Amino acid sequence: MKLADVARVRLAHLPTPLEFLPRLSDYLGGPRIWVKRDDQTGLALGGNKARKLEFLVAEALAQGCDTLVTTGGPQSNHARQTAAAAAKLGLHCELVLPRVVPWSTPEYEQSGNVLLDRLLGAGLEFPTAEEFSPQSIDKVLTGLTAQGRKPYFIPVGGSTPLGALGYVLAVGELLGQAQDLQIPIHTIVVPTGSAGTHAGILAGLIEAEHPAHLQGFAVSATAREKEALVATLAQQALELLEYTGPAVGPRVHVDDRFVGPGYGLPTDAMIEAVKLVARLEGLLLDPVYTGKAMAGLIDLARQGKFAPTDHVIFWHTGGTPGLFAYQQIF
Ligand SMILES: *Cc1c(COP(=O)(O)O)cnc(C)c1O
Numbered sequence: 001m002k003l004a005d006v007a008r009v010r011l012a013h014l015p016t017p018l019e020f021l022p023r024l025s026d027y028l029g030g031p032r033i034w035v036k037r038d039d040q041t042g043l044a045l046g047g048n049k050a051r052k053l054e055f056l057v058a059e060a061l062a063q064g065c066d067t068l069v070t071t072g073g074p075q076s077n078h079a080r081q082t083a084a085a086a087a088k089l090g091l092h093c094e095l096v097l098p099r100v101v102p103w104s105t106p107e108y109e110q111s112g113n114v115l116l117d118r119l120l121g122a123g124l125e126f127p128t129a130e131e132f133s134p135q136s137i138d139k140v141l142t143g144l145t146a147q148g149r150k151p152y153f154i155p156v157g158g159s160t161p162l163g164a165l166g167y168v169l170a171v172g173e174l175l176g177q178a179q180d181l182q183i184p185i186h187t188i189v190v191p192t193g194s195a196g197t198h199a200g201i202l203a204g205l206i207e208a209e210h211p212a213h214l215q216g217f218a219v220s221a222t223a224r225e226k227e228a229l230v231a232t233l234a235q236q237a238l239e240l241l242e243y244t245g246p247a248v249g250p251r252v253h254v255d256d257r258f259v260g261p262g263y264g265l266p267t268d269a270m271i272e273a274v275k276l277v278a279r280l281e282g283l284l285l286d287p288v289y290t291g292k293a294m295a296g297l298i299d300l301a302r303q304g305k306f307a308p309t310d311h312v313i314f315w316h317t318g319g320t321p322g323l324f325a326y327q328q329i330f
Contacts, residue, residue, distance in 0.1 A: 021034065033312050043085060048167075051169070060091070060152035067151040068092070070082045077319045099128050100263070171204025213253070217292055222256050266287060286318065
């Protein structure tokens with residue numbers, strides 16, 4: 001199938017801007033760092049999940065579903081944007097958010113994305129990590145069906161081959177912008193979580209036969225697990241588009257040196273990166289994903305891994321509401 005023929009509901013504000021970061025680039029002595037502003041996709045404060053939800057929600061509607069069900073950590077940005085998509089389309093939304101992050105300040109439990117989920121009218125459950133299993137989701141789905149609802153389940157992060165198509169489409173958008181600005185893209189940096197974003201970008205680059213190096217920074221361990229996820233999802237997304245070229249494996253690169261003690265747990269390098277970019281560029285990152293990926297990019301620049309004139313795209317995947325959940329560390 002051609003990408004243009006896959007059903008899609010418009011949810012995101014597109015195209016998102018591609019902006020140069022002159023002061024950060026100067027401060028590091030190069031490379032030339034650009035930011036792709038997917039923190040500005042709209043849908044209740046932006047983020048990468050809006051692009052995936054355009055395809056996933058289209059499938060839910062085509063199947064006649066009336067309730068979106070998804071899962072993630074308590075401060076899941078994906079859960080918040082799913083709740084917003086449901087509200088916008090008049091669907092119900094049920095969020096199952098296991099307490100997988102050993103962080104339990106009042107802000108973490110009540111502010112940031114949790115506040116927004118409640119405001120958007122989603123049903124919320126916070127099982128403990130021990131209570132939670134795949135069967136917990138089955139129970140919710142069975143319960144909803146028993147009530148006469150028709151639920152549509154979106155896996156964590158919306159990272160299915162269909163969801164990843166949102167980022168295949170996004171690559172076309174980015175390459176068009178880069179061409180207009182006459183920037184030859186050397187490297188693209190992205191956080192790698194449930195991996196649909198990284199996989200979709202990779203699939204998009206492969207389809208476009210663009211040679212940019214795509215560097216993922218893991219937000220939870222390990223690089224090897226993330227690389228396997230990215231390769232599988234990218235291959236499956238390309239299969240949906242009937243691509244028959246060589247395997248994607250050799251183009252998958254994930255670095256997990258900036259995860260720190262674990263998913264959603266702060267690191268000094270993340271705090272430095274978030275503060276630096278805020279103060280040099282007036283640009284807000286987030287503590288869980290983009291702060292750690294930017295820490296990785298800063299490290300590569302300091303190690304002299306780029307020429308000063310290389311053009312690097314930092315893909316800002318959003319998550320800024322999470323800043324309020326981590327008030328204490330800033
Ligand atoms: C979900 C998320 C990511 C990771 O994207 P995946 O497709 O899950 O790898 C990155 N940044 C933010 C802000 C997110 O919410």
